Amino acid sequence: MGVKAEPWQKAEIAGPKKALLILKPEVVVAMVKRAKRPILVVGHLAAEDYSGDVKMIDYAIRMSKTAGIPVVATAHTISGFIKRDFHSAACMTAMDIGNRLTDPEWKGLDRKGPHDLALFMGLPYYMEFVILAGLKSFATNLKTISLDRFYDPHATWSFPNLSVQDWNKSFEIILTKLGGK
């Protein structure tokens, strides 16, 4: 596993405050377990084929079911969830969910209170980059995790740039250990 905190798109420099590296998948497990009201935001790339045999959307569904995390599907990603017989995802644009997460008065998807942890996967790198930058500055009570295969410096925590194999392994560990929640 690589350990360099280097943005995947090399000119996308962030800082001074940059994401902490997720060197062990257990970090994600701990963050999710510690969170009172996590939310998982899933972009359209999650249903595309580039993540290897297992698609990210499948991991998203397993994660949601295992840890009881509500899901927001952006763009047309909702169709991928429905095809997999997962019907509880909310449908919202990436900009809308980003905007709502900056609002401390937003009561969340279930209207029971603001979310304190947002996990992101499957958005175009640059789009997730700027949304996470917005959350870093304007949702200061929110922690964010980028679950994508590439280091996203605007998250609170992010994977480094990973091979598909290492990434898949990380997800399997996360899902196994979340099962104990």
Add this chain to the structure above:
Amino acid sequence: MLWLTRKGVNIKIKELKTDVGFVKDLELTIGRLVEEKWAEPMGPTPFPEITTLRNWDMKLLKRYKPFYLPFCDVCCLCTFGKCDLTGDKRGACGLNMAAQQSRIVLLACCIGAATHTAHARHLVEHLIEKYGGNSPIDVGGLNVDVEAPVTRLVCGIKPETLRDLEDGLDWCEGEVTHLLSATHTGQEGSNLDFESKVLHAGMVDQVGMEIADMAQISAYGFPKGDPEAPLTEIGWGIADVTKPVILVIGHNVPSAVGIIDYLTDKGMYNAVEVVGICCTAIDMTRYSSSMAKIVGPISWQLRFIRSGLPDLIVVDEQCIRADALVEAQKIKAPVIASSQKNCLGLENRTKSPAKEIISDMVEGKVPGVLILDPEKVGEVAVETVMAVAPKRNKFKIIPEIEEIIKAAQECTQCNECMRACPNNMPIPEAMKAAAKGDLNPLAEILESCVGCARCDSACPNDFPLHSFMVKAGEKSLIQEKFKIRVGRGAIQDVEIREVGGPIVLGEIPGVVALVGCANYPHGGKEVAEIAEEFAKRRYIVVATGCAAMSMAMVKDEEGKTLYEKYSGRFEAGGIINVGSCVSNPHIAGAAIKIASIFAKRKLRANYEEIADYVLNRVGAVGLAWGAMSQKAASIASGFWRLGVPVIVGPHGSKYRRMLLGRKDREEDWYVYDARTGDKVYAGPTPEHLFTAAETKEEAMVLIAKFCMRPNDTTKGRAIKLTHYIDLHKRLYGVVPDDIHLFVRNKADLPITMKDEILKVLEEKGWKETRIPDPTLLPRLIRERKGE
């Protein structure tokens, strides 16, 4: 009635001895006196200053709040910095992150507005010099009475001659200067006031663009609102490369006109091929659809130049690659720079004899020249290309297949190219395939490539990866031969009379404007797909600039392009190429003319009322799928202030902020009923003023949704809901979960979907509401309760 123009005449006399005495240092300033022929009384906001429409802006910004997306965490604009602005930090000057982001947006919009205004200024000055200041403005003959809807609305003037246009430009230049000054350290400190200024910049930009296009349509005789404007050729493969080829790139057309005129005057129009890239290409086909051809949008620059096809390149201004001269030198093609804004380090030879310049370029003594005289550019370009072409013999720098395979075998798969690519294209994988002799993956990448060549720059082995792709895709490039309708210019008044009612009542479901640059996430085909989807649904589809070009570059099974299949009239199901970037105000102008001609609202200097009308009644949406430039930012902001929502592609998220409504906040969506003064819930219509869509599917659903307006009749709303729900079901696989927000009463329900929607309404606890005569402006309430 006479009135004084804003621009004065200034006379200075140092010393004057006369019979009556001796005068020293006399300075006298008078304005130009103009006879007032426009009967409409002056409205409330002629030549508005930067705070004149601030109240309207704040109304918009209260509903559509900024969502900031910092592209950079720091500010580095002054020597206090760099300052970290993340979180609740403030910079050394006191500015916070929200204000800094809106400040950068304002800077971008000032750049855009200044660019169009300066473009217009150079064009108008040149045309006055060539045709005279009294040359009449005529953008549509008898079919267009409201010739300058934006300028009339904003400035309160009715330009009749080229010289009259200068009054509008004077105002634009003054406002851009004020706006730009607000971005200086220690000036504006409020993010919302920055946003108000952004909207002002956009409005200025619209005036600048309208003036530019009015001037060139009038003086050059471009099509004047002609729905039957001719079809012309577009594509990489359209150039007859057996002839010397002149390539023009940019936006400001006089140099290209100079070339065409010279060829015509000398009877040489069959001797030289004149092709163009970007908006100059569009505009020169408006000048001569028979002598000029379009290669493609902005992203076609490198692929065409490196192929060695142009024998001489003429650049004017805007969106030209900064390395155009470097690339031209590689293929031994001389360059003529023809704009003060883009001199490329070349020697100014404007005053040199043409023969000397030609000789210097033909003999290779200079790589190019700067010539600031369009007529001279024409002569020099034509005579040079005739002599250079045989020497060049289409020298190219596209490698042979064997070279590509050899390089691919040396590729270390370091991924630097992919990490530099804006769209993360799998170039390393394609190189792996190329190493085995399969160039198809490289060719596939070219189809979606934005032509930036950042992959070339990133490659540690200095492989010209973009050129590899061009070679791999060469066969399909040669086949690129399409038809595009020449930019028609303004929408005719008679067309507005025909469609104004159906649009305002909602029976024509909307006007979709596909505009902007070519920074697409997956190539230009998506633009064509979106355009056809909405044309088939009987929306009115209008297009400008690179989007208008990209839409043309797709054929159906019968080999026809959209422009061959769909009407060029401003009518339901039409697909209309309005023209170049500076033609965008014809789209805004159509919305304005609906208010003015159809609804008979006063137009002159009456911005707020007309914008209120457009926001609440005219279902128009802009889509800038590949928006890239600062000009695209200012164009969009001009539409926002007018009440037209704009969607950008995913790369548009880098514009640093969105203007988003919150459909979950009922209190944000009340309007006044102008009949009674009651506040009535009108639903989130339109939901956002500016947002980025992640995919084309999302863009299509949002377009349908954003066309809904509070004023829709039940029949109109039912039609609009049908399209929204149908697209949502088809592309997302589910019924939208917010339908209840758009149904005012059961008559709004599409008959074929009634049962399905009623179920949703029941689940959501929907309550019937009434359809208002909507306005956000209390002064437009006709009868107040209790009065």
